[in-house]
Amino acid sequence: MNIIKPFDYLITMMYNQIGDNMKALVTGASSGIGKDIAIRLSSIGYDVILASRRKEELKKVSSLCTGKTEIYQVDLSNKDECVKMFNKYKNIDILVNNAGYGMFGNFYDTDLEKELNMIDVNIKAVHILTKLYLKEMMKNNKGRILNVASSAAFSPGPLMATYYSSKSYVLRLTVSINEELRRSKSNVKVSVLCPGPVDTNFNNVAGVNFALKGLSSSYVAKYAINKMFKNKLIIIPGLINKISVVGCKLLPLRLLAKIDYNIQRRKEK
Numbered sequence: 001m002n003i004i005k006p007f008d009y010l011i012t013m014m015y016n017q018i019g020d021n022m023k024a025l026v027t028g029a030s031s032g033i034g035k036d037i038a039i040r041l042s043s044i045g046y047d048v049i050l051a052s053r054r055k056e057e058l059k060k061v062s063s064l065c066t067g068k069t070e071i072y073q074v075d076l077s078n079k080d081e082c083v084k085m086f087n088k089y090k091n092i093d094i095l096v097n098n099a100g101y102g103m104f105g106n107f108y109d110t111d112l113e114k115e116l117n118m119i120d121v122n123i124k125a126v127h128i129l130t131k132l133y134l135k136e137m138m139k140n141n142k143g144r145i146l147n148v149a150s151s152a153a154f155s156p157g158p159l160m161a162t163y164y165s166s167k168s169y170v171l172r173l174t175v176s177i178n179e180e181l182r183r184s185k186s187n188v189k190v191s192v193l194c195p196g197p198v199d200t201n202f203n204n205v206a207g208v209n210f211a212l213k214g215l216s217s218s219y220v221a222k223y224a225i226n227k228m229f230k231n232k233l234i235i236i237p238g239l240i241n242k243i244s245v246v247g248c249k250l251l252p253l254r255l256l257a258k259i260d261y262n263i264q265r266r267k268e269k
C-alpha cells in the first residue's frame, strides 16, 4: 500500500523535482540508521532498494516501508558484488552509502583480516559505489549521494584507529567530490552524514558501550534526509555532536588523540 503523508510529500516537492519512479538505494538497510533512512525515504514517496547481507531483516524493514521496495542481498566487502548491484540498479535518484561497522582494540592486537574486511565495507564499497553512481548521475546531470561517515571522521581514534580512519576517508572523499561538482556546475549533489553516538546495533558489532547516550536512529535519519534535500554538504545531527566537532577542529591532533583515548577506554565492554 502506498500511503504518502501529505506534508512529507510537500517537502519532497520543494526539494526535489518529482518524476514518476523516484528510486533510492540504501546500503545497510537491515538495521539502525540505514533502516530508518529507508523508511523515511519511503514515507516521502521514493521506491527504495534495501541492500545488505541479512535477507530476513531486510524483509522486516520492507514491511515497515509505506511505498514500493525491493530487497537486494549483497556482501559489500566483495568488489564484484558491489559492481553487480550497480549494474542491476543503475538508474536511481538517491544513493545512500550507509553500511559500515567498527571494531575495538589496540591496533597492535586487532585481527588483520577483520580489519581489512572493515576497510572493504567502510571505504572500498563506498568508493566503488560513489564512483560508479556518480558517473551515471553526471550523464543525466541529476541525482544525490549521501555517504554516512561519523563524527569520528574529525579526529584520531585510538582503540578504534581503523574505524576512525575509515570515516575520515569518507568525509574527505565526499567534500572533495563536492568541490569538483560545484566547479563543474553540476546538478548532482553529494552530502556526508557525521553522527555521534546513535542507538543501533553498532555497539554490539563493535564490542563497545557508548560513553554518552545515543540519539535515536529515526531522529538521525529524518534530520539527515531533510538536510540532504537542502543540499547541506556536511550533516551533523545533535548539539553536543556539533560542539565536539568544533572542538576537534580547534585542538591539535596529538591532544585530541589523548582525549579520545580516555573517552574510548571507557567504551570497553
Ligand SMILES: NC(=O)c1ccc[n+]([C@@H]2O[C@H](COP(=O)([O-])OP(=O)(O)OC[C@H]3O[C@@H](n4cnc5c(N)ncnc54)[C@H](OP(=O)(O)O)[C@@H]3O)[C@@H](O)[C@H]2O)c1
Residues within 6 Å of the ligand: 027, 028, 029, 030, 031, 032, 033, 034, 051, 052, 053, 054, 055, 057, 074, 075, 076, 077, 098, 099, 100, 101, 102, 121, 148, 149, 150, 151, 194, 195, 196, 197, 198, 199, 200, 201, 202, 203, 205, 214
Ligand atoms: N551508531 C552509531 O553510533 C554511529 C555513529 C556514527 C556513524 N555510524 C555509521 O552509521 C552507519 C550505520 O551503522 P548503524 O549504527 O546503523 O549500525 P548497525 O545497526 O549495525 O547497521 C549496520 C548496517 O551495515 C550493514 N553491513 C555491515 N556489513 C555489511 C556488508 N559486508 N555488506 C552489506 N551490508 C553490511 C548491516 O547489514 P547486514 O548485517 O544485514 O549485512 C547493517 O544494516 C555505519 O556506517 C556506521 O559507521 C554509526
